[in-house]
Amino acid sequence: MIPVPLSLLPDNASVSADGRLAIAGCDLVDLAATHGTPLFVYDEDHLRARCREAVAAFGAGNVVYASKAFLCLAMARLAHEEGLLLDVASEGELHVASAAGVPAERLVLHGNNKSMAELRRGRREGLHHIVIDSFDELERHERLHAEDGLRPPVLVRVTPGIEAHTHEYVRTGHNDSKFGFGMASGAANEAVRRVGASPAVELVGVHAHIASQVFAIESFEAEVDVLAPFVQRHGLPELVLGGGLGVAYVAGETAPSLTEWGKAIREACAQHAITARVSVEPGRSIVAAAGVTLYEVGTIKDLPGIRTYVSVDGGMSDNPRPVLYGSGYEAFLPRAVRAERERAARIVGKHCESGDVLLFEAALPADLAVGDILATPVTGAYGYAMASNYNKVPRPAVVFVRDGAARVVVRRETLDDLLRCDV
Numbered sequence: 001m002i003p004v005p006l007s008l009l010p011d012n013a014s015v016s017a018d019g020r021l022a023i024a025g026c027d028l029v030d031l032a033a034t035h036g037t038p039l040f041v042y043d044e045d046h047l048r049a050r051c052r053e054a055v056a057a058f059g060a061g062n063v064v065y066a067s068k069a070f071l072c073l074a075m076a077r078l079a080h081e082e083g084l085l086l087d088v089a090s091e092g093e094l095h096v097a098s099a100a101g102v103p104a105e106r107l108v109l110h111g112n113n114k115s116m117a118e119l120r121r122g123r124r125e126g127l128h129h130i131v132i133d134s135f136d137e138l139e140r141h142e143r144l145h146a147e148d149g150l151r152p153p154v155l156v157r158v159t160p161g162i163e164a165h166t167h168e169y170v171r172t173g174h175n176d177s178k179f180g181f182g183m184a185s186g187a188a189n190e191a192v193r194r195v196g197a198s199p200a201v202e203l204v205g206v207h208a209h210i211a212s213q214v215f216a217i218e219s220f221e222a223e224v225d226v227l228a229p230f231v232q233r234h235g236l237p238e239l240v241l242g243g244g245l246g247v248a249y250v251a252g253e254t255a256p257s258l259t260e261w262g263k264a265i266r267e268a269c270a271q272h273a274i275t276a277r278v279s280v281e282p283g284r285s286i287v288a289a290a291g292v293t294l295y296e297v298g299t300i301k302d303l304p305g306i307r308t309y310v311s312v313d314g315g316m317s318d319n320p321r322p323v324l325y326g327s328g329y330e331a332f333l334p335r336a337v338r339a340e341r342e343r344a345a346r347i348v349g350k351h352c353e354s355g356d357v358l359l360f361e362a363a364l365p366a367d368l369a370v371g372d373i374l375a376t377p378v379t380g381a382y383g384y385a386m387a388s389n390y391n392k393v394p395r396p397a398v399v400f401v402r403d404g405a406a407r408v409v410v411r412r413e414t415l416d417d418l419l420r421c422d423v
Helices: 028-035 044-058 073-081 091-099 116-125 135-148 187-197 217-234 258-271 284-290 321-325
Strands: 013-015 021-023 039-043 064-066 085-088 107-109 129-132 153-159 202-207 238-240 277-279 291-303 307-312 343-348 357-364 373-377 397-402 405-410
Touching: 021 028, 028 039, 028 291, 028 373, 028 397, 028 405, 039 044, 039 284, 039 405, 044 073, 044 258, 044 284, 044 397, 073 085, 073 091, 073 405, 085 091, 091 107, 091 116, 107 116, 116 129, 116 135, 129 135, 129 202, 135 187, 153 187, 187 202, 187 217, 202 217, 217 258, 258 277, 284 291, 307 357, 321 357, 357 373
Parallel strands: 039 397, 064 085, 085 107, 107 129, 129 153, 153 202, 202 238, 238 277, 307 343
Antiparallel strands: 013 021, 039 291, 291 307, 291 373, 343 357, 397 405
């Protein structure tokens, strides 16, 4: 098996003469020794470059960072500094973004089942948009209007009936979806009518999101084809096309760039003479490839005639995507990035689950040994964001690296942190 493709590594990755990997001038093996493992390492300039690319592709004010991909105070500040709005899908995400200093008018509140508390806070703080996802939610707004007399700007989320080619758990734009108002059923038209007539909100546009991890640009063009007549018929001034642009995770995969995505969407909108303001909500495509996760190898177990298991000190608690979606990753040793990967193995975590798998079919160097630092690239999205304390394992630290220096942006949890909520 060939060495790990360098194209999967962050922008500022470099390999020394003796084959060791550094990101932004920081040696990964040294980072593991200093900060411990598991450890999330983000290339800060890579993050900023993707934010700037998105703004260049879609225009200032037209890019909303989907913070569910990865959110902490430092990431919220970074996205805001680079001119992105932030999409928050819970009061918790709203709280983090606000604590980071992101102004309320730069936040968009999502969610298919927003509580009265979330809506009350969103209305009171004056968010950029609230995305209405159901008739029940509209009724909650109307009850709150009796309390506050406010009329916040809202988008109506619609499901355009597009079957994007991706995992069924991350499809959101097809007819059988928990999200939004279906266009095929007529619910979307009814939602626009009722929301537009409500004194509790101000209808300013429509929102759609077809899926996550979408590689086919044609799927986004089809989204525009479906939504254009709807937006024009209702005279809506804003159209939000969501996110979902895929990224390459393994050797042989390729994905469109943010620039290519923007060009395709602009051309599709021009073909339909769309005059509404068009916005998008990238998340994964901003942060995924910027991140690498470091682990320490603790056990190598050979089962003759069956397989080799390589156990690391993390697992499904810091990256549940392989368990949830069967997602694929690559693995390599930062001490020997150029090494041939000839040893077949299954990389597993330390949790009490047979399904605790990080790589089902990994290729590793033949001289892999207990104590080695092992890395999985393209883990910047939905790793730390979905991390848990399963088996009471503390969540990892997160560091940003830039110009030869590393800074901790999320400290490693301690054992005492596991007791914080117990009474």
